[in-house]
Amino acid sequence: MAGSVLVLGAGMVGVSVALQLQRRGRQVVLVDRQPPGEGASFGNGGLIQREAVFPHPFPRKLSEILRIARNRSVDAVYHPTALPGIALPLLRYWWHSSPERYAQAQAGHAALIATCLDEHLALARGTPAMALLRPIGWMRLYATPEAMAAALAEAERAHRLHGVNFVALDSQALAAAEPHLLAAREGAIHWTDPLSVSDPQALTLAYAALFTEAGGSIARGDATTLERHGAGWRVTTPQGPVEAAEVVIALGAGAGAVTRRLGYAPPLFGKRGYHMHYRLRGNAVLHRPILDTQSGFLLAPMRAGVRLTTGAEFAVAEAPPTPVQLARAEPLARRLLPLEDRVEDKPWLGVRPCTPDMLPVIGRLPGQQGAWCAFGHAHQGLTLGPTTGRLLAEMMTGEAPFLPPEPYRAERFR
Template identity: 50%
Template structure:
């Protein structure tokens, strides 16, 4: 064994919410763990999300299948979804399988499997929040799903009621008067809202990931800020070359979010991954006005979150190549609508943030052992819910890696399901 290598039990590649949570759980189990990322923990995809730990998100985002919605998407002017032809072509096979899995039959099988993960979300965040001393970042007052038309509001409630009963969720139906008590500065076009009570909101998502990383280091974990140059399997170990020096460990966890596919290809895996990109911008509120809750303009497709850095507007999905140059039309369109919803002031950021959500065609993450490599573990593809599911993934992967029976059935999340 070369003395040049930094040797540990486990190397975790990727320091977003998922990777940091895995590193924390493995360190808590007594392993020596090295966490590697080219940026500081929480400064990539996890930095830019809407900051909701979505306990209510038991139904994953399906691909639209009705002709009316699809025809509305084609002109490429919607706020909730935009696309670029090059991105659609690159991911055509995965997107087609996504469309197939969104049909009623496959989706009915996928939804409860996905919900089994979501059920662990807040309960697994809670001890990590405590260990990280991060309670000041977290609010447990829920968030608001807003509706502009009675028809859409009632249709949504009809779907919500059985899901809430099945999965033990609590929510309030707010009419216009009740909503005005919660959010007096909302525009009068909003006819009602669902207040999701079980979900938590975070005033600084990247800050929470960084706090979790500090808790990991307090357990003896090591964070290496470096770019990965190569990943190789040895006779009984894994070796990772970085621009900060070589690393070596008995086991390796791939938790690099939308960059996981780059390295999977080099190891011979061709998993059907694709990305949904998103943007955010922070705003001041006009003097004398406030936004008290995280609010989603559900019929339009964007979210406003009153965070430490200002009111964060996060867009819907953009189907585009991961590294393509930004196209800010979607953000500008969302801002135009949002300014009519709440009294937003000036932009707070010099430039908008852009990120990419790592997705799979069956809407479920990949969590578990690599099919063809001993000591290699996968944890990626969480789509819109990596921030929500990081701690749950950390717990479950730790149980798998130590040969324990996981808290839920992990077969639906194996890499060999594709």
């Protein structure tokens, strides 16, 4: 059992951790109830977001808080029954969003983001995964001169501080870049560094194939069966128990259900999100992903069609789907782009795992020998999977970490 590792969770983060460990000589079994890429890694905007150096803080303006509190927006919706359970994490999120604390979170976040393109390309080059990574960036659209001016100032700051590249487009340049838009906008910021993924699940599956080609194993199993077994760990699968010397918990929004049984209760909270694919009318084309800031939704060209993604929905665990945001966004999206029929019968639903300080948890699980954490990436699991995988694998194998790991340590929530 020496040198063996269980990785629980087969999303982009878990697959990346498993691959990096397997390549470093560990014998790894990747365990999930579903095939790789079926969770939050399946449904997202498909962006490797090199520009996302400023995490999204809790709103500080009273007008913005009141707007969300009315519960009528496209970008944020809540179930009243969920409020008691998320009140404390959201209060901590607000606390961490004060200017001085946000500066610390931003520094830790930007350090991870700065490496995301290099780490994805290091895995994908020379493999079928490269065909899924499109160097087209994405655009954020603005409706008013004031919004465009503020966005330009923020983009210039991101470039100055973190080397992020962009092109500012006025209304005419935007219309030329995306000629099938139906509505005019004041302008757009085209973030040119990010990679657009044509099929996020396929990318996770491609990295999972690299893992198995390197000798790793994938098993179906329930992470909640994790238990101590001697000096190591054991989890139950339909084929019988699987044992290993170490375990990595990379379960996204479900991580807390496992870590709490081990004495660690991080203040995770979930943001639910939906997506639906659409055909376009006639010969209309969307050349790159676009986010309409005024309406709060993203439209992205994917293999399956144009994907419409929603913002955040706060609900109790296992609450039935309530795709009200999608219902609000679809008419607005149809006025922006010539969408035709829906591709699927029903929308996809997933949960993004968030922490109050806007940073993931990467490192040792407190109080448990041989247990490690890799979760809490919020909207950036797809972006940061390979970065997290390398960082944690280096920590576990005794290499010098290529990034300082202290900002992401689990103990900050003890």
